[in-house]
Amino acid sequence: MAIDILPVQALAESPISPTSTLGSYRRADYARLPDEPRCELIYGRFYLSPSPTPLHQLLVRLLCRRLEDVADRISGMVFIAPLDTALSDHTVVQPDLLFITQERLSIVRERIEGAPDLVVEVLSPGTARRDRSEKLRAYAELGVREYWMADWAERQIDFLVSRDGQFHVVLPLDGVYRSEVLPGIELDLADFWDDFERRIPPSARSGKS
Numbered sequence: 001m002a003i004d005i006l007p008v009q010a011l012a013e014s015p016i017s018p019t020s021t022l023g024s025y026r027r028a029d030y031a032r033l034p035d036e037p038r039c040e041l042i043y044g045r046f047y048l049s050p051s052p053t054p055l056h057q058l059l060v061r062l063l064c065r066r067l068e069d070v071a072d073r074i075s076g077m078v079f080i081a082p083l084d085t086a087l088s089d090h091t092v093v094q095p096d097l098l099f100i101t102q103e104r105l106s107i108v109r110e111r112i113e114g115a116p117d118l119v120v121e122v123l124s125p126g127t128a129r130r131d132r133s134e135k136l137r138a139y140a141e142l143g144v145r146e147y148w149m150a151d152w153a154e155r156q157i158d159f160l161v162s163r164d165g166q167f168h169v170v171l172p173l174d175g176v177y178r179s180e181v182l183p184g185i186e187l188d189l190a191d192f193w194d195d196f197e198r199r200i201p202p203s204a205r206s207g208k209s
Contacts, residue, residue: 022043022044022090023043023044023045023046023090024044025041025044025045025046025090026041026044026089026090027041027086027089027090027092029041030046030092033046037049038082038094040092040093040094041090041091041092041093042091042093042130042134042135042138043090043091043134043137043138044090044091047130047134049082049094049127050124050126050127052096052122052124053124054201054204055152055200055204056096056122056124056152058152058196058199058200059122059150059152059196060080060081060096060097060120060122061080062192062195062196062199063097063120063122063148063150064078064080064097066187066192067097067099067118067120067185070099070184070185071099073184074101074102074183074184075102076099076100076101076102076105076117077099077100077105077108078097078098078099078100079097079098079100079112080096080097081094081095081096081097082094083095083098083111083112084111084112085098085111085112085116086111086112086113086114087114087115087138087139087142087143087144088142091138091142093135093138095116095119095120095121096120096121096122097119097120097121097122098112098116098118098119098120099116099117099118099119099120099182099185100112100116100117101117101182104116104117114143115139115142115143115144115145116144117144117145117146117181117182118144118145118146118147118148118179118182118185119139119144119146119147119148120147120148120149120150121135121147121148121149121150122150122151122152123149123150123151123152123153128151131149132149136149136160136167139162139167140162140165140166140167141165143162144162145161145162145181145182146159146160146161146162146179146181146182147160147162147167148160152196155193155196157177157187157189159171159172159177159179161179161180161181162181172187172189175188175189175190176188176189177189
């Protein structure tokens with residue numbers, strides 16, 4: 001489904017079979033968009049970004065806390081959406097969470113100009129297909145070193161590491177994920193999901209809100 005925004009057209013969701021060709025829009029077109037509704041530019045096409053849910057935001061906040069502890073130790077930086085991240089002239093995204101090491105802080109300007117070291121996307125019904133297809137491809141091809149896809153409904157995080165421009169799944173060892181490309185980043189999954197569970201308000205437990 002496509003929705004008209006001013007003189008441009010934005011997709012509400014990703015096509016079932018993503019095309020290999022670039023769309024017609026570029027970064028200059030993205031810069032002319034209004035702040036609302038939020039959109040992302042991926043391979044030359046605009047995609048609407050739906051408002052996040054409370055549990056989505058809770059998960060982002062808890063992951064941010066864990067990554068900020070690492071950033072403080074290694075003088076890196078962590079940012080949360082919305083923040084324009086320009087990966088190329090045809091792709092400007094707003095990841096839920098991104099981590100940048102000290103060595104690459106030069107990409108932090110008025111927006112993020114280049115690929116973060118780590119990108120985290122929290123899956124939701126309105127964005128899961130995009131996160132698993134167009135965004136996964138863009139992050140791999142355009143220089144992101146590590147990509148996490150977090151699913152609060154399934155209490156699961158997929159950890160992907162880039163090797164030669166392609167992402168490969170890396171499994172936690174003994175319940176603890178330790179990044180093989182970003183020293184210092186690790187996540188005890190049982191502890192993390194227990195923390196998440198404790199913080200869910202009773203009113204949100206009856207449905208996936």
